[in-house]
Amino acid sequence: MNVHEIVVINPEIMHGTPCFAGTRVPVQTLFDYVAEGDTLDAFLTDFPSVKREQATGLLALAQERLLESISSR
16 A cells, blocks of 8 residues: 555645544554554554554554664664
């Protein structure tokens, strides 16, 4: 999945907060769940409008960007 299939930023949806495409679920919510030690399955249960592929795709993109940032130093 590309980033546009995962995240949408639209001023008319949640005031422009980055959300999972096709939902009103902010992507920050997934990071909050992970930071609190919750599982991906718990997140997906609580937010059934988010597809597993979107959540895993977002985590993969975040990992990729972080590793790129670290290795470019």
